[in-house]
Every structure is written in C-alpha cells, then in structure tokens.
Amino acid sequence: xxxxxxxxxxxxxxxxxxxxxxxxxxxxxxxxxxxxxxxxxxxxxxxxxxxxxxxxxxxxxxxxxxxxxxxxxxxxxxxxxxxxxxxxxxxxxxxxxxxxxxxxxxxxxxxxxxxxxxxxxxxxxxxxxxxxxxxxxxxxxxxxxxxxxxxxxxxxxxxxxxxxxxxxxxxxxxxxxxxxxxxxxxxxxxxxxxxxxxxxxxxxxxxxxxxxxxxxxxxxxxxxxxxxxxxxxxxxxxxxxxxxxxxxxxxxxxxxxxxxxxxxxxxxxxxxxxxxxxxxxxxxxxxxxxxxxxxxxxxxxxxxxxxxxxxxxxxxxxxxxxxxxxxxxxxxxxxxxxxxxxxxxxxxxxxxxxxxxxxxxxxxxxxxxxxxxxxxxxxxxxxxxxxxxxxxxxxxxxxxxxxxxxxxxxxxxxxxxxxxxxxxxxxxxxxxxxxxxxxxxxxxxxxxxxxxxxxxxxxxxxxxxxxxxxxxxxxxxxxxxxxxxxxxxxxxxxxxxxxxxxxxxxxxxxxxxxxxxxxxxxxxxxxxxxx
Ligand SMILES: [Zn+2]
Numbered sequence: 001x002x003x004x005x006x007x008x009x010x011x012x013x014x015x016x017x018x019x020x021x022x023x024x025x026x027x028x029x030x031x032x033x034x035x036x037x038x039x040x041x042x043x044x045x046x047x048x049x050x051x052x053x054x055x056x057x058x059x060x061x062x063x064x065x066x067x068x069x070x071x072x073x074x075x076x077x078x079x080x081x082x083x084x085x086x087x088x089x090x091x092x093x094x095x096x097x098x099x100x101x102x103x104x105x106x107x108x109x110x111x112x113x114x115x116x117x118x119x120x121x122x123x124x125x126x127x128x129x130x131x132x133x134x135x136x137x138x139x140x141x142x143x144x145x146x147x148x149x150x151x152x153x154x155x156x157x158x159x160x161x162x163x164x165x166x167x168x169x170x171x172x173x174x175x176x177x178x179x180x181x182x183x184x185x186x187x188x189x190x191x192x193x194x195x196x197x198x199x200x201x202x203x204x205x206x207x208x209x210x211x212x213x214x215x216x217x218x219x220x221x222x223x224x225x226x227x228x229x230x231x232x233x234x235x236x237x238x239x240x241x242x243x244x245x246x247x248x249x250x251x252x253x254x255x256x257x258x259x260x261x262x263x264x265x266x267x268x269x270x271x272x273x274x275x276x277x278x279x280x281x282x283x284x285x286x287x288x289x290x291x292x293x294x295x296x297x298x299x300x301x302x303x304x305x306x307x308x309x310x311x312x313x314x315x316x317x318x319x320x321x322x323x324x325x326x327x328x329x330x331x332x333x334x335x336x337x338x339x340x341x342x343x344x345x346x347x348x349x350x351x352x353x354x355x356x357x358x359x360x361x362x363x364x365x366x367x368x369x370x371x372x373x374x375x376x377x378x379x380x381x382x383x384x385x386x387x388x389x390x391x392x393x394x395x396x397x398x399x400x401x402x403x404x405x406x407x408x409x410x411x412x413x414x415x416x417x418x419x420x421x422x423x424x425x426x427x428x429x430x431x432x433x434x435x436x437x438x439x440x441x442x443x444x445x446x447x448x449x450x451x452x453x454x455x456x457x458x459x460x461x462x463x464x465x466x467x468x469x470x471x472x473x474x475x476x477x478x479x480x481x482x483x484x485x486x487x488x489x490x491x492x493x494x495x496x497x498x499x500x501x502x503x504x505x506x507x508x509x510x511x512x513x514x515x516x517x518x519x520x521x522x523x524x525x526x527x528x529x530x531x
Contacts, residue, residue: 005218005219005222006190006218006219006221006222006225007214007215007218007219007222010190010193010218011053011056012050012053012054012057013057013072013074014057014068014070014071014072014074015028015029015054015057015061015070015071016070018050018053018054018057019050019178019182019183019185019186019214020049020050020176020178020179020182020183020214021049021050021054021175021176021178023176024054024173024175025054027173028054028058028071029069029070029071032058032061032062032067032071033069037062037120037151038151038171039143039146039150039151039152040143040146040151040152040154040169040170040171041055041058041151041152041153041154041170041171041172041173042128042154042155042156042159042162042166042167042170042171042172042173043055043153043154043155043156043173043175044155044156044157044159044172044173044174044175045157045174045175045176045177046157046175046177046212046213047157047213047215047216048210048212048213048214048215048216048217049175049176049177049178049212049213049214050175050178050214051126051155051175052124052126052155055124055153055155056082056090056092056124057071057072058071058122058151058153059082059089059090059120059122059124059151059153060072060074060078060079060082060083060090062119062120062122062151063078063079063082063087063089063090063118063119063120063122064076064078064079065077065078065079078117078118087117087118088115088116088117089115089117089118089120089121089122090121090122090124091107091121091122091123091124092124092126093107093123093124093125093126094126094127095125095126095127095128095129095130095131095135096126096127096130104125104131104132104135104138104139105134105135105138107123108123108135108138108139108142109138111123111142111146111147111150112147114147114149115149119149120149120150120151121149121150121151122151122152122153123150123151123152123153124153124155125139125152125153125154125155126155127155127156127157128154128155128156128162128166129156129157129158129159129161129162136163136166139152139166140163140165140166140169143166143169143170144169152170154166154170159172176212177211177212177213178212178213178214179212180204180207180208181207183206183207183210183214183217184200184203184204184207186214186217187203187206187207187217187218187221188203190218190221191203191221191233194225196225196232196233197232197233198232198233199232199233199234199235199238201235202224202233202234202235202237202238203221203233205235205238205239205242205244206220206221206224206238206242208288209242209244209281209284220242223241223242224237224238224241224242227240227241228241243276243277243278243281244281244285245272245277245282245285247289247312247315247316248312248315249268249272250285250286250289251289251315251316251319252264252268253265253268253286253356254289254290254293254319254322254323255319255322256268256356256360257331257356257359257360258322258323260360260361260378261360262356262357262360262361262461262463263463265356265357265360266353266356266357266463269349269352269353269356273349279342279348279349279352280339280342280343280348282352283335283338283339283342283352283355284339286335287332287335287336287339289316290328290331290332290335291332292306292316293316293319293320293323293328294325294328294329294332296316296317296320297320297323297325297328298325324373324377326373327373327374327377330359330373330374331359334355334358334359335355337355338351338352338355341436347437347470347472350437350467350470350472350473351436351437353463353467354436354437354440354467357440357463357464357467361462362374362378416448416509416512416513417452418485419485419486419487419489420446420448420454420485420489420509421513422484422485423446423454423481423484423485423489424446424509424510424512424513425513426484427446427510429484430480430481430484433480433483434476434477434480435476437472437473437476438468438473438476438477438480440464440467440468441456441464441468441477443458443459443462443464444456444457444458444464444465444493445457445458445508445510446508446509446510447508447509448509449492453490453491453492454489454490454491454492455491455492455493455494456468456491456492456493456494457494457495457496458493458494458495458496459495459496460495460496460497461495462495465493465494465495468493469493474493477491
C-alpha cells in the first residue's frame with residue numbers, strides 16, 4: 001500500500017477545514033453566499049499557508065450544484081469531477097515549472113470559449129510571478145475584460161515581482177503565517193485521526209520549526225512518524241530525526257559569548273558541522289534560545305511562554321542571570337541577520353563563525369553603538385577585578401619600543417611603494433567596499449614588511465586573521481585592492497605576537513599616508529562605469 005503524505009491526505013476540502021486564515025475564509029464565504037464572486041483573485045503569502053488549498057476549494061464551490069456555507073458539497077457531479085481531475089472547468093497551472101511557460105499562453109487564450117458544463121472556468125496559476133512576459137501580456141488582456149464565466153486565482157509567494165497592471169485588476173488576499181498553537185492543534189487532530197498519540201513538546205517543536213507553514217509542519221511530522229512507527233511520538237526522538245541540537249549546546253555557546261571565549265564557540269561550531277547539523281537550522285534554534293533568555297530577563301512571568309523541559313529551564317534561568325538584556329538583544333540581532341545571510345550562502349560556516357566572533361569581540365562591531373554596552377561591561381568587570389595590567393601596558397617611550405624584525409617603519413612617505421600608498425590613501429573606502437565576509441579588515445593595522453610588502457596586522461589572538469586567510473576572502477580583498485591600485489597588490493595577513501606591539505601606533509601606515517587625502521580611485525574599468 002502506498003503511503004500518502006499527511007499534507008495531501010488531509011488537505012482541506014471545504015472552508016471549515018482551513019486553519020489560521022479566518023479573515024480570508026470569512027470574506028470568501030460571504031462572497032460565495034451572496035453570489036458576488038470576483039473575476040480575479042490574488043493570493044499572496046509565504047509557502048504552505050493554504051493559498052492553493054483555498055483556490056481549489058473556491059474552484060469547486062463556484063461550480064458546485066448544491067453549495068453549502070463552507071463552499072463545495074463534495075458530492076455532486078461537478079465537485080467529484082473536479083476532485084478526480086476530469087473536469088474541463090478547472091485549470092491548474094504551475095508557472096514555476098519550466099515546461100509550462102509557453103503553454104500558459106495557449107491555455108489562457110482558451111478562456112474565450114464558454115464552459116460546456118457548469119458555470120465557471122477557473123484558472124489557478126501558482127507561482128504566477130514566474131510567468132514569461134508574453135504570458136503576462138496574454139493574462140493582462142484577459143483580466144482587462146474577462147468573460148463572465150472566467151475566474152482567475154493567481155497565487156504567489158513573491159508579490160513584489162508582479163507588474164502593477166496585474167495587481168490593480170485583482171482582489172488581493174494576504175495569507176498570514178499560521179501560529180504555533182493553530183498548527184499544533186491541527187497536528188493533534190491529524191494524529192488522532194491516524195490513531196497515534198504525540199508528546200505535545202514534540203508537536204510544538206515541529207510547529208515552531210515550520211515557521212508558519214502548515215505544509216512544512218505536516219512534512220516534518222511525516223518524517224518524525226516514519227522514524228517512530230509505533231507508540232507515542234516522543235520529544236527526544238523527534239529532535240533526533242529532525243537533526244535538532246540539544247538545548248545544552250546552546251547554553252554552552254551562550255556562556256562562551258559571555259566569557260568572550262571565541263575559541264570555545266568556534267570549537268562548538270566545528271563539532272556541530274562535523275556532526276552534519278544543518279547550520280541554518282542550528283542558528284535559527286540558537287536565536288530561539290536567545291529569545292527565551294530575553295523573555296526571562298524581561299520578566300520571570302514569561303516562563304509559561306517558553307517551551308522547554310523543567311531541567312533545561314533551570315539552566316536557562318542561570319543563563320539569564322549572566323548577561324544584560326541589551327547585550328542579548330544585540331546577539332539576537334546579529335544572529336537574525338545571519339539567518340538571512342546564510343540561507344543561500346556557500347560558505348555558511350565562515351559566516352556563522354564571524355557572527356560568533358562579532359558577539360565575543362564587541363570591538364569588531366565599531367559601527368554598532370549597542371556593542372558599546374558590552375565593551376563598557378567588560379571594562380567594569382576588569383576594574384572590579386583590579387585587572388589594570390593591560391591598561392598600563394601602553395606604549396613606552398620611543399627609545400624603549402621593541403622593533404620587530406619583520407616589520408619596519410618606512411622613513412618617509414616617498415619610501416612607500418606606489419600601489420600601497422594609493423591603497424592607504426583610500427583606506428576608508430577600501431573598508432567600506434568590503435562585504436560581510438571581509439569587513440574584519442577594519443580592525444587591522446596596515447604595516448610594511450622588511451621586503452616592502454603590505455602586511456595586515458591583527459591583535460594577538462584575533463581570529464579575523466585566520467578567517468581572512470581563507471581563499472575566497474583573500475581573493476575578495478585582492479579584487480578590492482586592485483580597484484584602487486590598478487594592479488595586483490601582494491599582501492600577507494598576520495597576528496601580532498602581543499597586544500602591546502599592536503597597540504603601538506608607530507608602524508601604522510595610516511600615520512604616514514593620511515587616508516582620505518586623495519579620494520579619487522584610479523580609472524579602472526569598473527570605477528569609470530560607476531562614475
Ligand atoms: Zn458540489
């Protein structure tokens with residue numbers, strides 16, 4: 001016996017079964033009962049929220065011989081022929097599939113023929129934003145003066161890609177993401193219908209992970225059920241099947257950030273990557289963990305809004321006592337941005353590492369005033385502990401300065417190679433040209449090596465040097481540099497041996513050539529195009 005996926009098996013067949021879109025259901029119900037059906041509908045919203053399901057219900061309802069208040073009766077000839085796909089009145093077109101695009105035009109042009117049976121021809125065009133230009137034109141012509149028997153239901157996840165001419169001719173319905181409670185109760189119904197029970201925490205985890213999409217939730221539930229074919233669907237095994245990470249790992253990461261333990265955090269990421277965890281999901285779950293900490297910090301009464309076991313709650317409370325609310329909000333912002341960055345990125349891991357470093361090292365985020373809170377907190381802690389040693393280790397008098405053998409101070413500006421001079425003159429622009437992957441160079445000190453090469457010098461222990469040593473990052477920097485010099489610039493990336501050497505401003509090329517004195521980049525092709 002073949003297995004039918006839950007979301008197909010339990011696809012709503014009338015309006016009463018649609019969940020989480022009450023505003024739309026009510027409007028459509030009124031239109032159907034009042035006989036005021038429109039000719040063009042636009043259903044927009046995130047995937048898995050019921051757009052296609054409602055479109056199909058509408059298609060059956062308008063042709064149904066005995067419509068009910070919930071739409072189609074499901075029993076008349078028309079309802080049945082549409083359900084089994086033999087009706088000539090309903091056309092479902094998936095604009096996203098490559099083959100369809102040119103056929104779409106032909107199908108739409110067939111609209112001029114009156115239906116032989118039933119009242120309406122319904123055209124459901126899924127992912128309508130993918131239509132070719134000629135198909136859009138054909139559609140537009142029809143939408144301007146639709147025959148009385150035609151109904152178009154356009155569905156899209158990306159409404160901003162639709163031409164305004166199309167938008168202005170449709171009744172628009174915005175489908176909302178479905179809430180966790182709504183998804184949970186629907187899953188409970190379906191589990192009961194399947195004769196299975198489930199740990200509520202498992203369902204809540206799935207609902208949360210589905211992020212507002214009923215279809216995603218049911219697919220995940222399918223996976224979990226497939227793994228545990230008998231008995232109650234348990235929480236632990238659900239986590240296991242879905243590749244989720246135990247809360248304890250998030251707690252370790254959070255404490256790593258608080259203790260500025262960059263290496264520890266990167267180590268945990270390495271662990272996760274080698275266990276084959278999906279990093280986007282991992283970061284999403286971590287944001288959720290931070291959100292829980294934030295709620296607890298904001299008010300202890302929020303504990304009931306947190307889905308977590310009692311033992312984990314103890315640890316969560318401890319974590320909440322370790323930091324400041326402002327800092328946690330900043331971390332949430334950093335990691336939320338990260339989620340959208342890495343969704344389609346090829347170097348996910350590097351992005352994740354950078355985000356953790358940004359949190360561990362607030363000085364990395366100099367443009368972000370909120371990171372100042374962290375820096376002040378760190379200073380306060382040092383003062384409390386009487387740890388002033390590194391404050392006192394400021395540059396000594398000139399005579400005492402340790403001159404490092406591999407780094408030299410050019411005697412006069414003229415001793416600088418031309419390309420390096422051009423680069424330093426434009427240094428602020430170079431930094432602003434850097435992407436998120438390379439922006440760490442703003443923390444480096446450009447210096448000159450003994451053999452006249454450029455060295456980007458980072459503080460002792462700063463992990464940026466390692467990240468920038470990555471091939472892709474190195475290449476990006478090369479390209480940016482070349483835009484300012486017109487030729488390839490050789491450069492090395494190094495960590496200084498101690499903070500003391502780094503803090504000393506002597507070797508910094510920016511003290512020799514003042515950046516910003518010359519602001520016009522040389523005329524490479526790319527630059528002239530921009531100007
Ligand atoms: Zn019917």
